[in-house]
Amino acid sequence: MIDFASLTMTDIIRLQNQLQQELTRRFERPLLLMFSDIVGSTPYFARFGDAAGRQLQQLHFDVLGQCIAPVEGRIVDTSGDGAFCVFPSADLAVQGVVAFQVQLGRENAARARQHQLQVRIGLHWGRVLTDGVAVSGDAVNLCARVAASGEPDEIRMTRDVFQELGRLQRLSCRALGGVSLKGVAQPVPLLALQWRDESRFPRHLLVEETKEELVLPAQDIVTFGRLAEHDGVRANDVVLGHPDPERARQISRWHFELRRAPDGLRLRNLSDSLTEVDGVPVPKGQEAVMVAGGCIRVAGALTLRLLGPARRSEDDGESTMMFRSTNLL
Known part of the structure; x- marks a missing residue:
């Protein structure tokens, strides 16, 4: 048993050093x-x-x-x-x-x-x-x-x-x-x-009409449509528009979703308006598999292309000209 009352200041400093060395060595x-x-x-x-x-x-x-x-x-x-x-x-x-x-x-x-x-x-x-x-x-x-x-x-x-x-x-x-x-x-x-395979889970979209790019919000379901708000609540994560008001109205208020399924990215059509994936119409309520390079045609008004890492631009910023990303997170 150490008699602490009898220790000098030098003794205590030496003891501290010994304890620190033992703590480091053992733990x-x-x-x-x-x-x-x-x-x-x-x-x-x-x-x-x-x-x-x-x-x-x-x-x-x-x-x-x-x-x-x-x-x-x-x-x-x-x-x-x-x-x-x-x-x-x-x-x-x-x-x-x-x-x-x-x-x-x-x-x-x-x-x-x-x-x-x-x-x-x-x-x-x-x-x-x-x-x-x-x-x-x-x-x-x-x-x-x-x-x-x-x-x-x-x-x-x-x-x-x-x-x-x-x-x-x-x-x-x-x-x-x-x-x-x-x-x-x-x-x-x-x-x-980069834990997701970007060939199956692309993160970037290109609007071919304007060459503007969008980074997809980091969530498993991303909604796209013309409507920004509904009853004071955000309606879509990505609000789609067009400079021509007539063509903009062709886009549904809730048009489609991109879903991250375990095996890859999928598009689910929410609209009665025409939605095409690589030129093939997707019926309302149905899904289509999406990969890098895939093309989404929205109501004949917009063309969105999923970009792989080799084709996207150096700028990851969201576009504000034709659409805006409203990340719920």
């Missing part, structure tokens, strides 16, 4: 850290109540746990609508979080639009203190900030994670440049994992 190790966060949870709770909000949170935790367990991941903690997880390696973590996002897409396919679950994810590789249960350290705080900076459905990572990945995984990453994170003095270089 410090590198881990892949992951934070997930539900997008739009606060307005969801306000609109649908605590019971529905808690059910959405539980779905998040249950699907996450099922997807990361096979790749040696574990949930360390849950707080509010977020989860903190760790993995032994970056490659295993990427496998787990991609499986999680894919499974969420399957879950959302069976849920009403307003009850769909979208999650942003942040990854960081760093040294932490852990006894096999608790995990702590500055790296944990940085990882949480990375997740909070993400877009819906996005998987963001630090360069420390990127450097731990294998070659094939690195090829799926896109640099975002320096990103300002809350509580961090300098911008942090981040990357986004």
Whole structure:
């Protein structure tokens, strides 16, 4: 037993050094850290109540746990609508979080639009203190900030994670440049994992009449139509128009949806007006498979083409000339 009352200041400093060395030797190790966060949870709770909000949170935790367990991941903690997880390696973590996002897409396919679950994810590789249960350290705080900076459905990572990945995984990453994170003095270089195959899940649309481009909102159902609002609520995510008022009126108020199904992007026609995919009419209520390069003809007024990564322009900004994107998130 140490008699602390008899220790000199020098003795205490030496003891602190010894304890710090022992703490580091026994409990410090590198881990892949992951934070997930539900997008739009606060307005969801306000609109649908605590019971529905808690059910959405539980779905998040249950699907996450099922997807990361096979790749040696574990949930360390849950707080509010977020989860903190760790993995032994970056490659295993990427496998787990991609499986999680894919499974969420399957879950959302069976849920009403307003009850769909979208999650942003942040990854960081760093040294932490852990006894096999608790995990702590500055790296944990940085990882949480990375997740909070993400877009819906996005998987963001630090360069420390990127450097731990294998070659094939690195090829799926896109640099975002320096990103300002809350509580961090300098911008942090981040990357986004392009976890969807953009040949089956294109993210960009081109209006061929004007060569204007649109980035699709990051959600599993995106609605297109002439109507902007209905009873004070947004009617469409993408509001379609035309400089000629007569041609604009040919577009239905709710014309079609693009849905991210597990196997790819699908168009569902909502209108009695003509909607064609690659020159083939799609009856109202029916679906058509969409791929990069596919052409959507809207009521004979607009021609929209889905762009793959090789054909889109360098500018990802939404067009404001003929349509505007109203991302519900």
